Amino acid sequence: MSACVLYHFAFDPGSRAVRLALGEARIGFSETPVRPWEDGCPVATLNPSGMPPVLQIADAGGRALTLCEPAAILGWLEERTKEPFLLPADAAERAEVRRLLAWFDRRFTDEVNAVLLHERMEKPLLRLGPPEARALRAGREALKSHLVMMEGLLAQRDALAGRRISQADIVAAAHLSVLDYFGEVSWAAYPAVKTWYMKLKSRPCFRPLLADRFPGVQASAWYHDLDF
Amino acid sequence: MSACVLYHFAFDPGSRAVRLALGEARIGFSETPVRPWEDGCPVATLNPSGMPPVLQIADAGGRALTLCEPAAILGWLEERTKEPFLLPADAAERAEVRRLLAWFDRRFTDEVNAVLLHERMEKPLLRLGPPEARALRAGREALKSHLVMMEGLLAQRDALAGRRISQADIVAAAHLSVLDYFGEVSWAAYPAVKTWYMKLKSRPCFRPLLADRFPGVQASAWYHDLDF
Numbered sequence: 033m034s035a036c037v038l039y040h041f042a043f044d045p046g047s048r049a050v051r052l053a054l055g056e057a058r059i060g061f062s063e064t065p066v067r068p069w070e071d072g073c074p075v076a077t078l079n080p081s082g083m084p085p086v087l088q089i090a091d092a093g094g095r096a097l098t099l100c101e102p103a104a105i106l107g108w109l110e111e112r113t114k115e116p117f118l119l120p121a122d123a124a125e126r127a128e129v130r131r132l133l134a135w136f137d138r139r140f141t142d143e144v145n146a147v148l149l150h151e152r153m154e155k156p157l158l159r160l161g162p163p164e165a166r167a168l169r170a171g172r173e174a175l176k177s178h179l180v181m182m183e184g185l186l187a188q189r190d191a192l193a194g195r196r197i198s199q200a201d202i203v204a205a206a207h208l209s210v211l212d213y214f215g216e217v218s219w220a221a222y223p224a225v226k227t228w229y230m231k232l233k234s235r236p237c238f239r240p241l242l243a244d245r246f247p248g249v250q251a252s253a254w255y256h257d258l259d260f
Numbered sequence: 261m262s263a264c265v266l267y268h269f270a271f272d273p274g275s276r277a278v279r280l281a282l283g284e285a286r287i288g289f290s291e292t293p294v295r296p297w298e299d300g301c302p303v304a305t306l307n308p309s310g311m312p313p314v315l316q317i318a319d320a321g322g323r324a325l326t327l328c329e330p331a332a333i334l335g336w337l338e339e340r341t342k343e344p345f346l347l348p349a350d351a352a353e354r355a356e357v358r359r360l361l362a363w364f365d366r367r368f369t370d371e372v373n374a375v376l377l378h379e380r381m382e383k384p385l386l387r388l389g390p391p392e393a394r395a396l397r398a399g400r401e402a403l404k405s406h407l408v409m410m411e412g413l414l415a416q417r418d419a420l421a422g423r424r425i426s427q428a429d430i431v432a433a434a435h436l437s438v439l440d441y442f443g444e445v446s447w448a449a450y451p452a453v454k455t456w457y458m459k460l461k462s463r464p465c466f467r468p469l470l471a472d473r474f475p476g477v478q479a480s481a482w483y484h485d486l487d488f
Binding site: 081101103104128133137139 | 309325331336352354355362363409
C-alpha cells in the first residue's frame, strides 16, 4: 500500500485531469489545495515549474516518488498495472490519444485558456481588473472552433480518440469542466459533445469536481446537473 | 517490414526530435520536407493542426498508420519493441523524463522559441520584417535561464533525466540545435551542457541535422563541428 498526496488547484485544467484519472483508477489520496501564484506555495519546492499538479507517493518502505505535471502522473497511472488503463491497446488509437493530448496542451491552452480563462479566472484571482470585452469575444470564438472540432470527432466515435475513454477524454473534459463552471460552454449547439460530457460527468470520478467552488463566482446553473 | 515517410520541417524543433529518435532507432525513412505556412502543404490534410512532424507507416499488408505530433511518434517508437528505448525502466526516471518534456513543450517553447526563433527564423520565412532588438534581448535572457537550469541538472547527471539518454535529451537537443544554427547558444558559459551536447552531436542520429541549411542564413561557425 502507498499513501498519496495530491497538490492541486481546483480550477487548473491539468490538476482536474489528474483528479479525474485518480478517481477512475480508484486511488485514494489526500489533497493539498494550493494557490501557485502566492508566495510560499508548497509546490514551488516540489516542481521546478512551480505549478500543480504534483502527486507524492510514499510506499510502505518509506521511499517517496514525486510526480510533477499531468503527463508524469497520467504516465505513472498507466504503467502501475499491466492492464491498459487510459491508453488504448491499439497503436492507431494510442497515436490518436497522443495527437489530441498535444492539441489540448498547446492549441486549446493557447487559444482558449490563455484568453478566456485569463479574463474570467486569473484576473479576479490576481486582482488584475475587469475582463476585457475584446479578449472575451476572441476566447469565445476560439472555444467555438474547438467545440466544432470535438463535435466532428464525437459524431463518429464513442470517445474522443476511439471506442473507449482515454487520457484524451479525461484531459478534454477537465478543460471543458472549468469553462462550464463559468458558463462558457453552449452545450445545446454541440449535441454529440453534450452527450459525451453527460456520460463523463455521471462517472463517480467527476463528483469531487462538481463540489468545487470558485471564490466570488457562482457556478453556471447547469454545472452540477448530471442531466442538463 | 514497413515503409516510413516523414513529413517534417528541418528547423522545427519537434520535427528534429523525431528525426533524432528515428535515427537512434535505426529506422530508415524517406523524407518529405514541408513548409507548413504555405498553401497546399501536404501536412494540412494529414494532421488537423496542420503542423509537422507526421510519420506515415505502411506495413506489408498495405495498412497505413499516420502518426501526428512528436509525442505520437516518440510513443510509437517506444512501444514497437519490448525493450525500453528512450524511456527509462525506473518509475522515478520516467516521471522526470515526462516532467522535462512538459517543460520544453511549454516553458521553453513559450519563453524562448516563441520569442527568439520567431525573430530569427519565422520573420525571414514569413517576410515579417527585421528582428526587434527588444524581443531578441528578452528571448536571449530567457534562453540563459533555461541553460542555467540544464547546467544544474547535467552537473549531477549524465543525461537530463538520469543515467542514460531519454526522450528528454532528444527533445532538448533538438531545441538547442536549432538555436545553435543561429549562433544563439553561448556554450562556453555552460560546460556541463556543452559536454552533454558534444556527446549527443557525435551520435550518428545527429548527422542529418548538421547538413540542414536555412535559406539566407549561414550556420554558426561551430554548428557542424563535433569538437567545438
